Amino acid sequence: MRVSPVLSLTLAASLGLAPVAAHAASPPDVTAVAAKAAEPGPQDLERLKQVGDAEANAVVDDLFARGQVAKVNQLLTRWKTNGQPLPEGLPPKLASFLESARKLPAWVDPAALERAQRYASQRHVPLVLTAVATATDHIRHPGSAAVLAGAVEGDQMPLMVAKVGKVLESQGRPGAFGPTGTAVVLWLKTRLVHAALNHLLLNSGHWDTARFGVPFSQYALLADWGAFFPYVLGVLERVDIPMTAQQEADFIHMGRVAGHLLGVANVPTNPAEARRVHRLFEAEYAKATEDGAAVMAATVGAVAARTPLPDITKPLLSSMIRFMIGPREADQLRLPKSPFWDGVVGRGLPVLLGLQAKVADTGVPMGVLNELVDAASNAVLAAGRSPELLLPTTLAAPGGRTGN
Incomplete structure (x- = not known):
């Protein structure tokens, strides 16, 4: 999916974390739980909170133990394309992990990925705006909001969003x-x-495992995956730009590939299953907290501050988010109302999105428009630079901040 950095907080919330000590137990198949349960089963979901990406965690824990993180960051900046050999000098455990993880599974359908990429190019602008909704869906999750509150300073959120946008793009x-x-x-x-x-x-001593489980457990990762993929289907329907059945299937297939690469253990395989799993987690998991409201306020404020007219950008961005996610969720996150901008966005945005969709459907190439949207957003969020994805070595505050 080609999504601009400007509204791509969604994956920033997906900075999936898992326990250091591994977890020999296999995660329960939550998709099966969703399929058989008429109502969410909290006891089934709770088990996923203590299960994480043991393989990746063990490799990275070893890097910290040996003081190799800075060296690895330098080497990985040279690794750019999928078919490129790994940089020489990587620690053996890390090199072995990456060589294995980079091999796509046999179930990957190249034709479905190609169709999904073509669709994403045609619908780039609507998907950018849809990312607003998916971002806030993540922030309403207590564990995800706590990760962001503890890991990223408020004024650095735009750069984090730019990094996320680079991955999504x-x-x-x-x-x-x-x-x-x-x-x-x-x-x-x-x-x-x-x-x-x-x-x-x-290792900060401040993470509340009893409350949240391990940081971005399989529970949190799969819940966030639901916000990123099946939730998008519903948002596009609300703005009257629904996908066809084939487009939905291709989009979810792309999401399945992304989830596999991110270490999500049980990724839904079709749109119906994906929607069902998302509803299961939505009922149990999406409950806005003080952390979520604080992260949202910091993000909107920091993005607006990087624009030429922050006093206009801030209420406009808030109104766009309110329109995309709806008033209940917006009020939970304490997004301020603006009678003027709420009216402008509510009346004008559906018209603009519908017009762009109709033009794209005629076969007119959208590449130039897409590049302009990406360049503008990247200029605001990352000063026009292409941000590197580096392993962090510190948290936002001493010990990490995980408030309410």
Whole structure:
């Protein structure tokens, strides 16, 4: 999926973390839980909170123990494309992990990925705006909000969003998962970032495991995956730009590949299953907290501050988010109302999105418009630079901040 950095907080919340001590037990198949349960089963979901990405965590824990994180960061900046050999000098355990993880499973359908990438290019602008909704869906999750509150300073949220956007954008380019693409590399680097943050938060002494489980457990990762993929289907329907059945299937297939690369153990395989799993987690998991409201306020404020007219950008961005997610969720996150901008966005945005969709459906290439949208957002969020995905070595505050 080709999504601009400007509204791509969604994966920033997906900086998936897992326990350091491994977890020999296999995660329960939550998709099966969703299929058989008429109502959510909290006892089944709770088990997933203590299960994480043991393989990646063990590799990254070893890097911290040997003081090799800085060296690895330098080496990994040279690894750009999926088919490129790994940089020489990587620690053997890390090199072995990456060589294994970069191999896509046999179930991957290249034709479905190609169709999904073509769709994402045609619907780039609507997907950018849809990312607003998926971002806030993550922030309403207590564990995800706590990760962001503890790992990222408020004024650094735009740069984090830009990094996320770089990963998401990589999926929408031709051959994204092939030898000359970059999607596999960027998803795997994100997985290493997950494990590094897991290490830092669990060793901070401030992470509330009893409340949240391990940082971004399989529970949290799969819940966030639901916000990122099936939730998008519903948002596009609400703005009257629904996908066809084939487009939904291709989109979820791309999501399945992304989830596999990120270390999510049980990724839904079709749209119906994906929607069902998302509803299961939504009922039990999406409960806005003080952390979530604080992260949202910090993000909107920091993004607006980087624009030429922050006093206009801030209420406009808030109104766009309110429109995309609905008033109940917006009020939970304490997004301020603006009678003027709420009216402008509510009346004008559906018209603009519908017009762009109609033009794209005529076969007019959208590449130039997409590049302009990406360049503008990247200029705001990352000063026009292409941000590197590096393993973090510190948290936002001493010990990590995980408030309410």
